[in-house]
Each structure stands twice: as C-alpha cells, then as structure tokens.
Amino acid sequence: MPLSLPSLIYVVDDDPAVLHSTCFLLESAGHRAAAFPSGEALLTAFSGPSPAFVLLDQVMPGMDGIEVFGRLRDLDARVPVILITGHPNPSIRTRARAVGIALVEKPLALEDLPGLIAAGKRSGAAMVD
Template sequence: MTTGLLISVVDDDDSVRVSTEGLLRSLGYAVRGFDSAEAFLGSDAVGASACVVSDVQMPGMSGVDLKTALSAQGIATPVILMTAFPNDATRQKAAAAGVSCFLPKPYQAQALIDCIETALAA
C-alpha cells in the first residue's frame, strides 16, 4: 500500500467523519476532514487529495454534486461515495458522475479499504 497520500473525508456527520479519518490514518494515509462539500472545495486539499471519501446526502451540495464540481474544474481525483440511503436512482447518478465506488452506510472497513486501493490504482 502506498502511504502518506492525502485522502479527504467529507461528511456532515461528525462521528462518521472522525471514525473514517481514524481508520484511514491507521493505514498510513494523511487525512483531512471536512463537514461539507463547500468547505472541501474552498480548501487547498482539492488539488492535493489523492482520493475523496464523501457522504452523498449533506446540507448544501451532495456528494454527487461534489464529484460533478470537481470534474467541471478538470480535477480527476477519484471520489468514493457513502450513503445511509442507497437506492438505484442515487447509484445511477453517482455512476453517471464518474464516482469510483458507492458504499452503503454503515460501511464495512474492508469494503472502504478495497474501494480506496482500487481508486488509487486506477
């Protein structure tokens, strides 16, 4: 595994964000957390992130909107989306936006690790 790469975690749920950050740090990644897509997009982490792990449903911009905004700026950073409300319509929107992986919450740690490793290898 390549360590030291920056992974940004975007989730308005503090407990999910903090636990995801802890998991990724334990694997050797550098991690920055953001409580909204807007906070992430306004940060210097946008160009520095090797991967973004984001919730789908958040106040303001959704995770799908976040991926769309990155793509519109020509930023090809892989985005992994997580949602407590997985459904086919959201999954299809995420796929159409070019999301790397789509996980239901609560996610299994190994499933997230596999998604990140696949996204970083692409």
C-alpha cells in the first residue's frame, strides 16, 4: 500500500550508501526520488523540476544542510525541507531550531516517512518560501 507522500522527493546526502538506501526506501513505497550527493548539486537542480519535498543531510563537505536551506530561501524555492543527521549534537539542534527547520536522526525508516513529510508541511519555518 503506497504511503501518502509527495510524488517527487529530493534526497541530499554525501554518503552514497545512505543516499541509495533512502531513495530505495521512497521508491519501494511507489514514489519518485532524485538523489544529490551535495548541497551544490541540489541547488543546481532547482532550475529543473520542482520537488514536492526535500530530505537534506546536515553534515556534508562544503555547505552543510542549514547553509543549503538558507540558499534555497535565497532562490525563493517553495518546498518543505526536513534536515536529517547521523550526528545529532546540541550545536546542530540549536542551529536547526534557530532557522526553524525540523531535524530528525538517521537512519530513516519507511514507517517514519509520512510523519516526517506531514511535520515538514505543517511547519511554516521549515518551508522554504
């Protein structure tokens, strides 16, 4: 039974295994996922099809997830964003709260995705607008 998720979800993670498994998780539930290995690659993609949702890794080389979120705001990209991390330290939690973006820990589970998507849509601050 397909989950009630948006049709196109962008997934950003510098870890190829996590990127692949997250996309597989979404696709196995009947949804489309586009994979991006960096924030820079994601930002470049915003000239193309608009996603319905973005799962954005926090700890990456170059720009971190919160910096990418700020750039999405600068681009006027209107999309809900959830920040994901395997390193949930207090500093990251504080920074995420300061910009109003929801933060969840990896690994993600299929049963967690509907709640994550709903939380991202409800949170006006997590919506890049």
